[in-house]
Amino acid sequence: LLFPSAPSTATHARSHTTMPYLLYKKELTMGGMTYKKKVSVHGPPNIVTEPLMAAVNHMISTMAVWPKGLDYPQYHRDKGGLHWESSMSTDFQKNFEEDYFSNLLNVFEMWGWKLERQYDETAVGGMSGALKEVFVFHRVVAPPM
Secondary structure (H helix, E strand, O other): OOOOOOOOHHHHHHHHOOOOEEEEEEEEEEEOOEEEEEEEEEOOOOOOOHHHHHHHHHHHHHOOOOOOOOOOOOOEEOOOOOOEEEEEOHHHHHHHHHHHHHHHHHHHHHOOEEEEEEEEEEEEOOOOOEEEEEEEEEEOOOOOO
16 A cells, blocks of 8 residues: 555545535745745645645655655644645756656545646735746546556
């Protein structure tokens, strides 16, 4: 078993009627020659659950591509307890972001979430040098066969 168990189809059907969306956000802040990427998952607590995020963290920590000692993302609740967030180092982003994101898509799909829409990077905060990109996931009633 690669990932902790996903919820049953019955759970998918119940939650579909309450909140059918989950958001994944990447925010890049630039300052001089350095930049920092923050990634976060948004949705109500009955959608973005501890077991879902444990499955995401498990996937990230067990991927075979990470060199020893690489600082890879691990999600935790933010200070307000409403969102799950992590940071992504420059080395990780340059070398492994595509591997990470394809596996993140796989975990979300195993849990009944399908990528519906991507909003490309847009500048936020005026002159702050920040870019934001948002991915919208929609709950599917039954996982694809």
